[in-house]
Amino acid sequence: MxxxxxxxxxxxxxxxxxxxxxxxxxLFASQVQANPRYASIVIDAQSGEVLSSEHADAARYPASLTKMMTLYLLFEAVESGRLTMESQLPVSAHAAAQPPSKLWVRPGQTIAVEEAILALVVRSANDVAAVVAESLAGSERAFAERMTAKARAMGMTSTTFRNASGLPDDAQVTTARDMATLSMHLMRDFPRFYGYFSRTHFAYRGKTYKGHNRLLDDYTGADGLKTGYIRASGFNVATSAVRDGRRIVSVVMGGFTAKSRDAHMADLLDRGFVRASLLTRGDWIAKTDVFGTGEAIALAAAPKARSVAATVARxxxxxxxxxxxxxxxxxxxxxxxxxxxxxxxxxxxxxxxxxxxxxxxxxxxxxxxxxxxxxxxxxxxxxxxxxxxxxxxxxxxxxxxxxxxxxxxxxxxxxxxxxxxxxxxxxxxxx
Known part of the structure; x- marks a missing residue:
């Protein structure tokens, strides 16, 4: 044509x-083979088309990506009128005892819902995650059951939650695909709250806290969502970015370092935007395997290009x-x-x-x-x-x-x- x-x-x-x-x-293929914790997925948010995936359905530990579901249920409580942004959530001894990262809230204190949202997004505060869980469900265990039930309702069939923070638990597992599903639900179901995920700092009781998500500053177009790390998971991140009016959602799990994870996420997003763009120009490139997912690459341009066209397999x-x-x-x-x-x-x-x-x-x-x-x-x-x-x-x-x-x-x-x-x-x- x-x-x-x-x-x-x-x-x-x-x-x-x-x-x-x-x-x-x-190089990417060899890095994946050397890292058994690695998984990734890249999705066109509008069409839902999977632009790339690698071990996207393999069981992985979510780490603090868990807090995206904690936030989802908190947003739901505000939307339903059960809570307002000014509602005060009480701090229990159990919540205050959670290990870092934390906001260092103390038993007997309260924290406003909006402050809790910012603490979860920016600080990734484990103590505040427990505060939210207990406020919404009475106990963190009961809240984790609600989290899992909500995951099932979203189609996250491979995810089980055991706590509200993502702290280590062998039974708390997910997949890159499920985390991408959760990311898109957060954007679609609560658009008025999504802006919180772009915050890089917030002030609480006279102290300013800076976030862990460097992609918000380093990658043009990135506007959320969440990072996570525990030793068992490696460095995880869920990211959404917009370029030329197109939104892409991507999840990377199992990075060796935060820096390498972010660099790889930037690379996946770059490739995702280009592939999505090229797919709309099918009379120039018939099939494009820009991620190395095993499909053939076939150039279908002018005669000069055909004379040196190649099929490149992974x-x-x-x-x-x-x-x-x-x-x-x-x-x-x-x-x-x-x-x-x-x-x-x-x-x-x-x-x-x-x-x-x-x-x-x-x-x-x-x-x-x-x-x-x-x-x-x-x-x-x-x-x-x-x-x-x-x-x-x-x-x-x-x-x-x-x-x-x-x-x-x-x-x-x-x-x-x-x-x-x-x-x-x-x-x-x-x-």
Whole structure:
């Protein structure tokens, strides 16, 4: 089918985006295999289409993502008129005795509903989670039963709650898919309360508390939801972000560190937005496996692109090292590299490392700065470049430029080891 010029992105830019998305697949696959706690899912919030999933139905510990259900039931109580935002919730000895993170409320005190909401979202306070549970159900155990019943009513068939906070309990399990379902219910069922999930700090009794969710500051378009961690779960996060009017919800579970988890979530969101966009341009790219979920990749553009079109399957474990080299542009016969050779390039010299393409300049600037920061011990006076790409649909390329070839390749390898996709380019040859 011939391309429709009214909606199609110019071939060179579609191919560029495609190349960048493919580049991290092998490294990503090897990281997943090395981490038995890992799970993820990415969903288009409007259509409900699953854009990617990895172990999305495997049992995982929710950690403080549990508090999203605690908040759901608290929002429900306010919506029904049972509570108001000013209602005072009493603090018991059981609640005050919960381990950190906590607000350090004391037995006999009370806390207003709105303060409790902020304490759960921003501080992830375990003591306040118990306060809410006891206020709504009489005991935390009874509240956990309500939480599980609500989960079943939402279709979260693989989730069982045993407490209101997410503190360790071997029987308290969920899945990435169920946490994504809960995230979307929070947005759809209580839109007037969803704004609380974008809060990064709040004041309580003269003290200001800062949140744990760095994605709200670091990822352009992110506007909620929640982070979580216990030793058994690793670092979890549920995130919703909006770009060009499209909302995506994603869950990552089992990160080794908060930093690597956030970097991986940013990567999944980037890929999700691009894949969702490309799926609306089917006459340019027939099938796009930007996450490495096992589907074939088939370019269906103009004859020049067809001459080097390739089917790229998800790499097997033995091929991981070779595929990683291809991702960094080291394979001389790589068809992706051949496609990139026909693309426009900026007025720069030497070699460069490209770390993403974005629909807005701010997103590109953030990613370029993140890359430069990650390499600050290796590169001094690194030049960051955000380059607008030509075409009907504006894109911005995030780059580190004016490098020696060895510097560029070593830098890209280091970024890849930290979970950041990159590709090495030579000025005048590609990108």
């Amino acid at each position: 011939a391309p429709n010029p009214s909606i199609a992105t110019p071939r060179s830019h579609v191919v560029f985006i495609f190349c960048m998305l493919v580049s991290g697949l092998s 790499p097997s474990a033995p091929a991981a090292a070779e595929a990683a080299a291809v991702a960094q542009g080291d394979a001389q016969d790589d068809p992706i590299r051949t496609l990139m050779a026909s693309m426009d390039h900026p007025d720069t010299t030497g070699w460069m490392v490209q770390v993403g393409a974005f629909s807005n300049r701010d997103g590109a600037q953030v990613r370029a700065n993140q890359a430069a920061t990650a390499l600050r011990s290796e590169l001094t006076n690194t030049r960051v470049s955000v380059v607008p790409a030509d075409g009907a649909r504006q894109m911005y390329r995030a780059r580190l430029i004016d490098l020696e070839e060895e510097q560029a390749r070593r830098s890209c390898q280091q970024l890849a080891s930290q979970g950041m996709d990159c590709v090495v380019l030579r000025a005048g040859v590609g990108g």
